[in-house]
Amino acid sequence: xxxxxxxxxxxxxxxxxxxxxxxxxxxxxxxxxxxxxxxxxxxxxxxxxxxxxxxxxxxxxxxxxxxxxxxxxxxxxxxxxxxxxxxxxxxxxxxxxxxxxxxxxxxxxxxxxxxxxxxxxxxxxxxxxxxxxxxxxxxxxxxxxxxxxxxxxxxxxxxxxxxxxxxxxxxxxxxxxxxxxxxxxxxxxxxxxxxxxxxxxxxxxxxxxxxxxxxxxxxxxxxxxxxxxxxxxxxxxxxxxxxxxxxxxxxxxxxxxxxxxxxxxxxxxxxxxxxxxxxxxxxxxxxxxxxxxxxxxxxxxxxxxxxxxxxxxxxxxxxxxxxxxxxxxxxxxxxxxxxxxxxxxxxxxxxxxxxxxxxxxxxxxxxxxxxxxxxxxxxxxxxxxxxxxxxxxxxxxxxxxxxxxxxxxxxxxxxxxxxxxxxxxxxxxxxxxxxxxxxxxxx
Ligand SMILES: [Zn+2]
Ligand SMILES: [Zn+2]
Numbered sequence: 276x277x278x279x280x281x282x283x284x285x286x287x288x289x290x291x292x293x294x295x296x297x298x299x300x301x302x303x304x305x306x307x308x309x310x311x312x313x314x315x316x317x318x319x320x321x322x323x324x325x326x327x328x329x330x331x332x333x334x335x336x337x338x339x340x341x342x343x344x345x346x347x348x349x350x351x352x353x354x355x356x357x358x359x360x361x362x363x364x365x366x367x368x369x370x371x372x373x374x375x376x377x378x379x380x381x382x383x384x385x386x387x388x389x390x391x392x393x394x395x396x397x398x399x400x401x402x403x404x405x406x407x408x409x410x411x412x413x414x415x416x417x418x419x420x421x422x423x424x425x426x427x428x429x430x431x432x433x434x435x436x437x438x439x440x441x442x443x444x445x446x447x448x449x450x451x452x453x454x455x456x457x458x459x460x461x462x463x464x465x466x467x468x469x470x471x472x473x474x475x476x477x478x479x480x481x482x483x484x485x486x487x488x489x490x491x492x493x494x495x496x497x498x499x500x501x502x503x504x505x506x507x508x509x510x511x512x513x514x515x516x517x518x519x520x521x522x523x524x525x526x527x528x529x530x531x532x533x534x535x536x537x538x539x540x541x542x543x544x545x546x547x548x549x550x551x552x553x554x555x556x557x558x559x560x561x562x563x564x565x566x567x568x569x570x571x572x573x574x575x576x577x578x579x580x581x582x583x584x585x586x587x588x589x590x591x592x593x594x595x596x597x598x599x600x601x602x603x604x605x606x607x608x609x610x611x612x613x614x615x616x617x618x619x620x621x622x623x624x625x626x627x628x629x630x631x632x633x634x635x636x637x638x639x640x641x642x643x644x645x646x647x648x649x650x651x652x653x654x655x656x657x658x659x660x661x662x663x664x665x666x667x668x669x670x671x672x673x674x675x676x677x678x679x680x681x682x683x684x685x686x687x688x689x690x691x692x693x694x695x696x697x698x699x700x701x702x703x704x705x706x707x708x709x710x711x712x713x714x715x716x717x718x
Contacts, residue, residue, distance in 0.1 A: 324336075
């Protein structure tokens, strides 16, 4: 159904019905017979044919209308553009086509002063969100407003797209927004509305996934809202007890993505996926322990761990990491060329938790040779003729336990981080698709 098409508005007019039904031939005939027909709007919400094509994902008709030089930013009664309607309904091909046709991503509607980016976050259409964000890199928006300002654009109530995604329980959108510079600790701020951080809103909505995502990006558990409450209090008040357990300031600190390290921001997609996955896995282990302590059954993603375990070990045609002796060496430190697993790499980077007061935290050193790390790359894999036997022979021996004892090596800091050595090749359901693909490509 068309979100944003006002309820019960009947498309009596033949043109609008034809557009809604995707009857390209009929629309073409009607427009040929009377080109002015395109100026018609629906009686109540003043939708144009372009709005309707966008809302119903009728890409062919949408293209026809745009080719007939229909204004891509035509407004309905609520000053919504066709791009907003396509976004609300998750019609990605229409979103892309409208952006190609020059649709303005910086238009505000008159309902809540929201942009298409707010709508993408609200309805959780992460593909549309990504398309809009990538348009913001090139569009005049980047030049006039600045990209980061656009990603943190506020609606009439002072909510950024990140606030909206947190309140609407959209973890995937949260992840994309944070990876693109959304401010994790911004408070909603508009006159007359209480100020909350995204973490407060996630605590309120009770989405464990959103809470997890925000914490992993450095959201502060001790930040207070305009009423002086921390997110934990909000979660308790709403009886979201699992969220509250993670938000409890006395629970173990989560690992935070080391976004301030220069080489982390310069990671290629492949290496980034490996590290992101390691972060999720490490935090899942921590979460498991916290929830167990609070006697909650673990959330669904954890239950599928066992099934994925085998599949993953088969793809690891790599040397074992010399720090944990558990995981395969998937990353290579540059310039020295030493290799280790993603979990150990992450532990190394997160050990010095980025301090918000310093912009350039000290880069960690390679644990093998103590040289500074300037770059992380995915470890190259030797391809052999007989791939199958190679995979079988080099299957990781999971029974082999870490044998370095605490304090006996220079890796004390790593073992102090706890669960890294114990995490198997668990998949968390968050990044598996990207990760598996990335790994496959390198074979
Ligand atoms: Zn390791
Ligand atoms: Zn080294």
